[in-house]
Amino acid sequence: MVDTVLYFEGEPGSPYRLVRAIKNRFGAVNELGVFAMTERGLREVKNPSAIFLSRHGEPVPGSLIMVTREGTRPLLVEVQALVDESPLSNPRRITLGLEQNRLSMLLAVLHRHGGVAMFDQDVYVNVVGGVRIKETAADLPVCLAVLSSFRNRTLPPDLVTFGEVGLAGEIRPVPSGQDRLREAAKHGFTRAVVPKANAPKKGVQGLEIVAVERLAEALDAV
Numbered sequence: 312m313v314d315t316v317l318y319f320e321g322e323p324g325s326p327y328r329l330v331r332a333i334k335n336r337f338g339a340v341n342e343l344g345v346f347a348m349t350e351r352g353l354r355e356v357k358n359p360s361a362i363f364l365s366r367h368g369e370p371v372p373g374s375l376i377m378v379t380r381e382g383t384r385p386l387l388v389e390v391q392a393l394v395d396e397s398p399l400s401n402p403r404r405i406t407l408g409l410e411q412n413r414l415s416m417l418l419a420v421l422h423r424h425g426g427v428a429m430f431d432q433d434v435y436v437n438v439v440g441g442v443r444i445k446e447t448a449a450d451l452p453v454c455l456a457v458l459s460s461f462r463n464r465t466l467p468p469d470l471v472t473f474g475e476v477g478l479a480g481e482i483r484p485v486p487s488g489q490d491r492l493r494e495a496a497k498h499g500f501t502r503a504v505v506p507k508a509n510a511p512k513k514g515v516q517g518l519e520i521v522a523v524e525r526l527a528e529a530l531d532a533v
Contacts, residue, residue, distance in 0.1 A: 313334060313336075314335070314336045314337065315332060315334060315335045315336065315338075316332070316333045316334040316335075317330055317331070317332055317333070318330070318331050318333055320441065320443070321441050322440070322441040325440075325441065326347050326348045326349070327345065327346070327347055327348075327356065327440065327441075328345075328346050328347075328348060328353070329343055329344070329345055329346075329441070329442070330343070330344035330345075330346060331343055331344075339382060342381070342382035342383065342384075343381035343382055343384060343386075345359035359384075359386060360385075360386055360387035360388075360494065360498055364376065364387060364388075364389055364439075364498075370465035370466065370467070370468050371465060372459050372460050372462070372463050372464060372465050372466075373391055373392040373393055373394070373456050373457070373459050373460030374389060374390075374391050374392075374456065374459070374465075374466070375389070375390050375452050375455050375456040375459065375466050375470065375472065376388070376389055376390075376452075376470070376471045376472075376495075376500065377389075377390050377448065377449060377451075377452035377471065377472055377473050378448070378471055378472075378473045378491035378492075378494055378495055379442070379444050379446060379448055379449065379473070380446065380448065380485075380486065380487055380490075380491065385487065385490050385491045385493075385494035386442070386494075387471070387494060387495065387498055388438055388439060388440065388442050388444070389438070389439040389440075390436065390437075390438055390439075390449065390452045390453060390456045391436070391437045391438075391439060391456065392434065392435065392436050392437075392453070392456035392457040392459065392460045393433075393434075393435040393436075393460055394429060394432050394433070394434050394435075394457060394460040394461040395432065395433050396431065396432060396433070397431055397432055397433040399433075402429075402430070402431060402432055402433050402434070403433040403434070403435070404418070404433075404434055405433075405434070405435045405436070406435075406436045406437070407436070407437040407438065408437060408438030408441070408442055408443050408444055409436055409438060409443075409444055409449060409453065410445070413447075413450070413453075414434065414436055414453065416478070417450060417453055417454050417457075417476060418434065418457070420454070420476055420477075420478060420480060420526060421454055421457070421458065421526070423480070424479070424480030424525070424526045424527060425454075425458070425480075425526055425527060425530055427458060427461065429457070429461060432461065434457060436453055436456070436457065446485065447475035447476075447483075447485065448473040448474060448475060448485040448491075449473075450474060450475050450476035451472050451473060451474035451475070451476055451482060451504070451506075451526075451529060452472050452473065454476060454526065454529070455472060455504075455529065455530075455533055458530065466533055467502060467533075469499070469500050469501040469502055470500070470502045470503070470504065470533065471495040471500045471502070471503050471504075472503060472504040472505065472529075473485060473488075473491055473505060473506075473509075474504075474505055474506040474509070474523075474529075475506070476526055480525055480526045480527065481524065481525060481526075482506045482507070482523050482524055482525060482526060482528075482529060483506060483508075484506040484507075484508035484509045485506065485509065488505060488506070488508075488509030488510075488511070489509075489511050489515070491505075491509075492505070492509075492511065492515045492518060492520065493515055495518065496515050496516065496517050496518040500518065501517060501518060501519060502518070502519045502520075502521065503518055503519070503520050503521065504521045504523060504529055504532050504533060505520060505521070505522060505523070506522070506523065506524075507522040507523060507524045509522075510522035
């Protein structure tokens with residue numbers, strides 16, 4: 312007879328902890344709390360997006376900001392990818408914070424609908440800060456970050472993106488698109504590549520929104 316089960320998550324040595332409800336008899340289980348461990352105990356982090364964004368001195372290949380959603384809270388996190396020539400007959404596909412099988416699927420879509428073959432490359436994908444992303448909104452950011460590393464070309468530092476990628480190469484919408492865009496604009500991002508169905512009719516102040524329907528369009532946009 313358990314009302315609520317909570318888990319503390321986080322990287323060893325990091326002062327930040329994520330509190331996630333796994334079971335909650337009288338409430339939702341999709342909410343996330345972000346706290347910092349201080350000398351006086353746990354303190355709430357009121358702007359959690361800021362702690363998951365790396366501050367690179369200059370743009371680097373394979374790095375891209377995505378807008379995910381934990382419960383009712385939009386969250387900006389950095390997705391990093393590293394693509395390197397593999398000496399193995401079966402190249403590695405390793406993810407931290409993402410589902411590994413989904414990475415393999417996205418690489419197949421990139422090959423079929425983007426004309427980018429990575430069958431002889433090791434591919435590593437990491438979500439900064441120890442966040443675990445379970446939603447499909449990470450598909451498009453992962454594809455773009457992987458391609459950025461593979462081509463050794465940086466992506467604009469003011470760019471954010473989200474969207475689900477289908478097996479036919481289509482870009483599908485995800486829930487709460489406008490909330491995600493407003494969160495990105497609040498943190499100073501000026502350009503967003505998003506599914507066409509998530510593009511608001513009136514736009515978002517200070518944010519240039521590029522709406523795409525196909526993976527090829529997203530690759531051309533960046």
